[in-house]
Amino acid sequence: MDVVRQLLLVLHIVGIGALLGGFFTQMKGMKTGDVRIVPAMTHGALTMLVTGVALVGVRQSALDLPVDNAKIATKLVILVAVLLLVWTERMKERVSVKVFGAVGLLTVANIAIAVMWT
Numbered sequence: 300m301d302v303v304r305q306l307l308l309v310l311h312i313v314g315i316g317a318l319l320g321g322f323f324t325q326m327k328g329m330k331t332g333d334v335r336i337v338p339a340m341t342h343g344a345l346t347m348l349v350t351g352v353a354l355v356g357v358r359q360s361a362l363d364l365p366v367d368n369a370k371i372a373t374k375l376v377i378l379v380a381v382l383l384l385v386w387t388e389r390m391k392e393r394v395s396v397k398v399f400g401a402v403g404l405l406t407v408a409n410i411a412i413a414v415m416w417t
């Protein structure tokens with residue numbers, strides 16, 4: 300079952316890659332306001348949610364491994380905020396630079412929490 304956890308973690312990292320990579324492809328337009336939410340960002344954020352929830356389930360139920368509930372809850376709240384932003388703005392030709400910047404900042408904050416919260 301540990302291989303399932305490892306594969307989910309691989310997909311979890313692929314999800315961050317898609318979300319942050321999508322953000323980076325648009326970053327140049329922040330100077331002119333020509334930014335939009337690209338599909339990689341919505342798909343990446345959804346992937347983070349699905350794999351994150353599955354990782355919690357596999358760790359707790361199948362592997363009897365500990366889960367840091369406070370850390371997970373913090374990451375979840377931040378990711379839900381990111382999801383709400385990318386989902387509601389995804390059809391627009393242009394989105395506000397503030398909203399777009401918030402998506403990037405919140406995503407980087409979640410990476411910092413994942414790595415530094417021990």
Ligand code: HEM
Pocket residue numbers: 304308311315347348350351352354355358366371374375378406409410413414
């Ligand atoms: C954008 C949001 C997120 C980012 C950037 C992120 C990032 C990461 C990273 C870098 C790791 C590997 C380092 C570590 O073990 O701490 C990780 C692991 C993990 N994440 Fe996330 N995460 C996010 C959201 C979530 C959410 C919403 C959940 C659960 C609802 C979650 C659950 C987990 C779990 C359980 C692990 C441990 C996996 C293991 O080693 O077995 N993550 N996450």
